[in-house]
Amino acid sequence: MARYVDGDAVAFRELYAAVAPRLLGYLMKMAKSRALADDLLQQTFLKVHRARSAYVRGADPLPWIYAIAHRTFIDETRRKKRAVVQPAEEVPEVAAGITGEPDGTRDEPADPELTKAALEALEDLPTGQREAVVLTKLDGKSVAEAAAIAGTTVGAMKVRAHRGYEALRKLLGARKEAQ
């Protein structure tokens, strides 16, 4: 980030290569659409670029970039609420991006059916709870980091994550019973 604000375009591309995949994963789980997530990712990095003078040297830029992505998603949701509610036929598009296949760090392959069911259940959660589960359970952020990204208090983030986790468990249980 320091090299980037000093005018090194290569450093920006390195930052993009390092951060964009994780950020895209977060945005896909939030936006429920690959196309919308791609668009939000581009908007996020454009905002980061235009706001780079607000960076504080020596600081970790990741929570700030995540918070910009969160803000971009919220603004987009408010702008066109219907864009978030995807028609049923677009649901597999999300699953196509996150396959549940191992990323090379896991020994055992995950169950793709289970992953798909979990993603669908995740989509049924309210936005706040979904974000809390995605950030704390899937992206490995601490509750404090997740709260800073989402612009809420640590206590509220804990409650959202707990409720989201419980709701996800109920939704998955109901799906299993239905099958």
Place this chain on the structure above:
Amino acid sequence: MSDVLDSLSGARAPKPPPLSPALAAELDRLGPVKTRRPLRQLATLAGISLVYAAGLVAMFTVRGDLDELPMPWLVAAGLAWLLGFVIPCYLALVPRPGQVMPRWGWAAVSAVVASIAFVVLGLFVHPSGAHSKYLGWEHLPKGHTCLELGVASALVPVIAGALFLRRALPVGSRWVAAALGAGGGCLGGLVLHLHCPITDAPHVGLVHGGVVLVSALLSAAFVPRATEP
């Protein structure tokens, strides 16, 4: 359940799209930029705001009953207004070490505490001298000029803070703006403390103290547009 979350968190990260043409075009003309230096910004904001406040006091004259008021109260109240100015501005501008975004949660707390505390203190602690003036509840609206002067005093710190935090706050911008407003309002309170000879409870509490609340609300309403990326 944890297996399911493990399978999701361990899923392969999606491949991001190439950079958008708009961003690629901006990168083509990328140059170095000056980054934010929070403590330097705080020092600058405090410096220019205090010079501005001193100018206002000089322009509108120092209160006539100053010599008749108890010195300990005069100093303590002045320090309280000064701390009320510096602390919210510090929390609004300076992040934790290693962070980019300021402590908006604590900034929010400081804005709320300052907005309530100075009203309550003004209502209950308001010594007067022989040349002090009284408006009372009946003529409370006549004190509107103090409210205007106080809010005008808050303008410089709020505008400076908004400029320093331009595009820096993706979240918590409203609370940070409220803290800047509350800090500016306290600077306004300090100006009124040195200028206004009216010492009745409703005026000191609701008008002088109210400057903090009004400035915080106005700042929270208008500043976030400038500070969001």
